[in-house]
Amino acid sequence: MSWIVVAPFGLWAVVRLSGFEPDFPWVPVVSYTPYALGAALLGLVLACVLRRWAAGTVALVSVLAMTPVVLPRAFADGNPGAKGPALRVLAANLLVGGADTDELTALVTRLKPDVLTLQEFTPAAMRRLEAAGLRRALPHAVTRPVNGVGGSAIYARHPLDAVPMIKIGGFGQARAWLKxxxxxxxxxxxxxxxxxKRTRSTPCWQAGLEALPRGDGKLRVLAGDFNATLDHLPMRDLLAAGYRDAADVMGRGLRATWPQGDPPAHLPGVTIDHVLADSRMAVRAYEVLSLKHTDHRPVFAELQLPR
Incomplete structure (x- = not known):
């Protein structure tokens, strides 16, 4: 019995740390690595109680292997000595445009973001939000509304210069330079x-993450629904390219952002919504919020730019 509990998480640890990412179903499954660490710890306790020392050794190695990967997300990191102005960023997935307009507007009023990024942004959602006064708070916008899940937008307090959006597999990722x-x-x-969600969508997912800009020394912030956790290889590649995850920096990297509210809320929560900031920026605050009528929790970060 102890091997039945221990062996799967031993294999999990090997694959997670291997630098190799198998296709479906591993890609969605690896999101649950923090839970796998907890299960491996339970397996270690069970093996010790049953005096199954070989199984206990495997469980111990699994725990020791995954702990340095997962546990640092619960502890705050240091910051670079950024001394420039603040940049407040709010990101929300609207669930095919259905998120509560009044509640999102209230979040904008309370948090006073400099930037709001929206995903699953539909023409109907744009009409409702702008009728509710979003453009008064954030007068500059690059909007790419689409019926369905592929729409995207950026609203800002400061001027925006649009650049061509990233569009792969019907999913749009709006881009703009903020001054x-x-x-x-x-x-x-x-x-x-x-x-x-399935084998045929994995290449599209990977391509969408690999297309995100990096390098060349320019300041960037990536914010929204990545459909990926810090356990996914493309996300680790992004961080290695010079980004930091605001939640991880603030010691809140284990706070789940999906799902909330509507089905499939019975699934264990995972952290797939992020604010990634250039590593030269300091992270001063981070929150995971609530928003009715969407399955994602909005995320908010206050960053400080370098001079």
């Missing part, structure tokens, strides 16, 4: 690649 009042230019991307 901060302090003169700093920052590229903003409203992130939303395909969801890796």
């Amino acid at each position: 901060h009042s302090g003169g700093t230019r920052v590229e903003i991307v409203s992130v939303h690649p395909c969801a890796p």
